[in-house]
Amino acid sequence: MPTLSIVIPAYNEGKTIHLILDRVKAVELTDGIKKEIIIVNDCSTDNTGEAIIRYKSQNPSLEIKYHRHEINKGKGAAIHTGIHEASGEYIIIQDADLEYDPQEYNLLLKPILQGSADVVYGSRFAGGEPHRILFFWHTIGNRFLTFLSNAFSNLNLSDMETCYKLFRGEVIRNIPLKENRFGFEPEVTQKIARIKGIRIYEVGISYYGRTYEEGKKIGWKDGFRAMYCIFKYGLFQRNTGQTDESKSKLAKWFTRNAKLLTVLLAALVFFSAGIHLTNRYYCESGYKNILTSDGLGYFQYLPAFFIHHDLAHAQKYAYTLPNGMLFNKYTCGVAYLQAPFYGIADCYLYLTGQKATGYTAVHGFFISLGALFYAFTGLLLLFYMLRKQFSTIVSWLVVISVFYATNLTYYTLAESAMSHVYSFFLIMLFIFKVPEFIKKPNFVNTILIGLPLAIAVLVRPTNAVIALYLLLFNVTSLSDFRNRIFFFFKNRKYMILILVISMLVFLPQMAYWHLTTGKWFVYSYQYSYKANESFIYWKNPKVFQVLFGSTSGWLIYSPVMILSMIGLVWMVIKKHVNTWAIIISFLLILYLNASWWCYSFDCGFGYRSLVEYYGLMAFPVAFVLQKIWTKRRYAAKALIIALIVFLGFSNIRMAMIYTWDPCWYGPDWTWKNYQKVWKTALSGETYKVSVHKL
Numbered sequence: 001m002p003t004l005s006i007v008i009p010a011y012n013e014g015k016t017i018h019l020i021l022d023r024v025k026a027v028e029l030t031d032g033i034k035k036e037i038i039i040v041n042d043c044s045t046d047n048t049g050e051a052i053i054r055y056k057s058q059n060p061s062l063e064i065k066y067h068r069h070e071i072n073k074g075k076g077a078a079i080h081t082g083i084h085e086a087s088g089e090y091i092i093i094q095d096a097d098l099e100y101d102p103q104e105y106n107l108l109l110k111p112i113l114q115g116s117a118d119v120v121y122g123s124r125f126a127g128g129e130p131h132r133i134l135f136f137w138h139t140i141g142n143r144f145l146t147f148l149s150n151a152f153s154n155l156n157l158s159d160m161e162t163c164y165k166l167f168r169g170e171v172i173r174n175i176p177l178k179e180n181r182f183g184f185e186p187e188v189t190q191k192i193a194r195i196k197g198i199r200i201y202e203v204g205i206s207y208y209g210r211t212y213e214e215g216k217k218i219g220w221k222d223g224f225r226a227m228y229c230i231f232k233y234g235l236f237q238r239n240t241g242q243t244d245e246s247k248s249k250l251a252k253w254f255t256r257n258a259k260l261l262t263v264l265l266a267a268l269v270f271f272s273a274g275i276h277l278t279n280r281y282y283c284e285s286g287y288k289n290i291l292t293s294d295g296l297g298y299f300q301y302l303p304a305f306f307i308h309h310d311l312a313h314a315q316k317y318a319y320t321l322p323n324g325m326l327f328n329k330y331t332c333g334v335a336y337l338q339a340p341f342y343g344i345a346d347c348y349l350y351l352t353g354q355k356a357t358g359y360t361a362v363h364g365f366f367i368s369l370g371a372l373f374y375a376f377t378g379l380l381l382l383f384y385m386l387r388k389q390f391s392t393i394v395s396w397l398v399v400i401s402v403f404y405a406t407n408l409t410y411y412t413l414a415e416s417a418m419s420h421v422y423s424f425f426l427i428m429l430f431i432f433k434v435p436e437f438i439k440k441p442n443f444v445n446t447i448l449i450g451l452p453l454a455i456a457v458l459v460r461p462t463n464a465v466i467a468l469y470l471l472l473f474n475v476t477s478l479s480d481f482r483n484r485i486f487f488f489f490k491n492r493k494y495m496i497l498i499l500v501i502s503m504l505v506f507l508p509q510m511a512y513w514h515l516t517t518g519k520w521f522v523y524s525y526q527y528s529y530k531a532n533e534s535f536i537y538w539k540n541p542k543v544f545q546v547l548f549g550s551t552s553g554w555l556i557y558s559p560v561m562i563l564s565m566i567g568l569v570w571m572v573i574k575k576h577v578n579t580w581a582i583i584i585s586f587l588l589i590l591y592l593n594a595s596w597w598c599y600s601f602d603c604g605f606g607y608r609s610l611v612e613y614y615g616l617m618a619f620p621v622a623f624v625l626q627k628i629w630t631k632r633r634y635a636a637k638a639l640i641i642a643l644i645v646f647l648g649f650s651n652i653r654m655a656m657i658y659t660w661d662p663c664w665y666g667p668d669w670t671w672k673n674y675q676k677v678w679k680t681a682l683s684g685e686t687y688k689v690s691v692h693k694l
Contacts, residue, residue, distance in 0.1 A: 007082030010096035076184035122164030122205035152234025153193035190233035295417025297330035303358020333459030341370035371416035404648035407606035423612030472581035541594035557606030567620025
């Protein structure tokens with residue numbers, strides 16, 4: 001059954017939004033066509049958002065998609081968002097006021113359904129439909145702009161500035177639109193006119209115009225902008241700008257953001273090279289140091305399986321069971337992701353005539369490249385998600401901050417075999433695909449959320465918390481929550497598929513547990529030389545120590561994340577649409593970490609067990625920066641950039657000092673030591689306390 005997507009841009013329409021939605025709801029479309037309503041709230045300052053959410057909860061049977069811009073971008077930008085989110089075969093623009101009558105949708109649909117048209121304009125000046133008599137000069141202005149547009153487009157429209165424009169979905173989706181305000185009308189007209197073989201029709205519609213006192217927003221400045229757009233797109237940019245339909249969405253995005261990808265990739269590669277040279281200079285064993293401690297525990301499944309062919313007796317970092325077998329308490333999820341790069345290392349050693357023991361510096365080098373690949377891919381996914389809600393510059397700043405101003409840098413480049421960067425990538429891939437799964441549940445999207453979720457849980461069982469994001473994504477009320485549960489029940493075959501994927505992912509780990517212990521399911525941390533490795537602080541979680549502890553306090557070693565704490569509170573106050581999915585997931589993982597026997601997770605740089613959630617916590621950071629950025633105060637913007645540079649520099653310096661000094665960790669670490677290292681990091685001097693020990 002075909003669908004008509006009705007895109008409604010709204011800015012300060014709290015008085016009329018429910019009325020227009022009632023009218024849209026009342027429309028009976030011809031030929032059994034379904035309705036899909038996409039409302040884009042362009043950062044209204046009145047009660048528009050509350051009215052939309054209330055109407056949505058009161059009409060659960062009506063398919064309404066609600067999106068809110070965090071800054072006021074303009075009507076055109078709201079239409080761009082709506083078109084991007086629309087899934088219907090036909091797309092129409094509907095203003096949120098009462099100037100146009102939704103009962104006339106069928107008039108516009110008729111030429112398309114008859115197979116005669118690809119685009120239909122609803123003209124206020126054609127036919128005999130009623131229209132309110134208002135301003136003479138507005139009419140003259142509209143007719144002049146239409147005349148000028150026709151001169152450049154070679155069309156014969158009578159009303160180019162009309163709101164009612166109905167498109168076949170594949171036509172409008174393939175046109176890259178740029179104008180964020182009322183320039184949308186002349187831009188889209190000039191661009192569709194250049195499409196070879198396009199069929200444009202016009203039908204007469206009624207018009208119930210309103211005055212400025214009643215809320216009309218377009219002004220004389222927008223008229224001059226419309227003329228500029230007609231010249232720009234009709235004279236100087238005569239190509240349609242249609243994208244190549246043969247390209248995938250990902251390929252199109254790579255094309256549009258080539259400069260971003262190049263700069264970001266170059267920054268990561270050069271920084272990685274710097275760490276490499278540092279390791280080679282200060283450490284005799286070079287990249288072998290990567291395969292130590294917990295990193296060795298995650299990695300050693302690969303050489304034990306591929307070289308020694310004996311998982312039960314060939315692991316280096318393991319607990320000896322009474323039956324003589326070696327038990328690795330670390331799970332094999334990280335090894336899944338490391339396997340391709342491990343294979344490349346083995347191939348390189350074979351081709352160069354070297355012996356592949358599985359633990360060489362070559363293996364460490366390629367594991368480091370793998371960690372860099374996963375970090376980079378996760379950052380790209382993060383940027384793509386941020387860009388849908390925030391400006392490009394804010395998205396840039398947040399991605400740079402997440403990598404350079406947090407300990408994600410260290411766990412990508414210095415301790416590449418640790419689990420954190422792999423969990424970061426898996427969680428980013430999961431939350432990246434959740435909106436697509438909610439929008440269009442199918443076999444492919446199910447695999448793309450089920451597989452990263454299952455591997456993330458296998459890497460670290462506490463990562464199961466992120467499954468709440470699927471449950472709570474864009475849920476803002478009990479009604480939304482009930483609808484989400486109904487959505488799961490309706491698509492239960494895909495929920496079962498996720499369980500099947502999870503079982504397949506866990507099957508090798510279960511086989512290893514059964515091989516060594518005789519049990520299919522094992523709490524692996526019970527087999528450890530350390531006593532009582534479990535959650536022993538359930539009733540007294542060490543939240544303050546996790547956030548501010550001198551040993552590895554999260555906000556002490558990654559202070560840029562203070563913005564995420566501010567942003568979470570601010571998002572709750574502003575009733576941001578996806579707040580609860582983020583805040584509940586974060587609070588639960590914070591509680592779990594604070595309840596762990598070693599709540600500080602020491603022997604690491606900063607608080608390492610929250611690294612995997614930096615992608616999630618980036619959204620509150622972006623929310624704060626966007627609020628600051630929209631004030632147009634250059635001093636505040638300069639201060640933000642300077643702060644990010646400062647935090648990035650100090651983080652990198654401290655990470656390097658930590659790399660050089662193996663004694664910098666543990667419960668004996670004090671504020672005095674912390675301050676000393678901080679001062680050293682900022683001074684640019686060489687940290688001399690224990691470099692000589694290497």
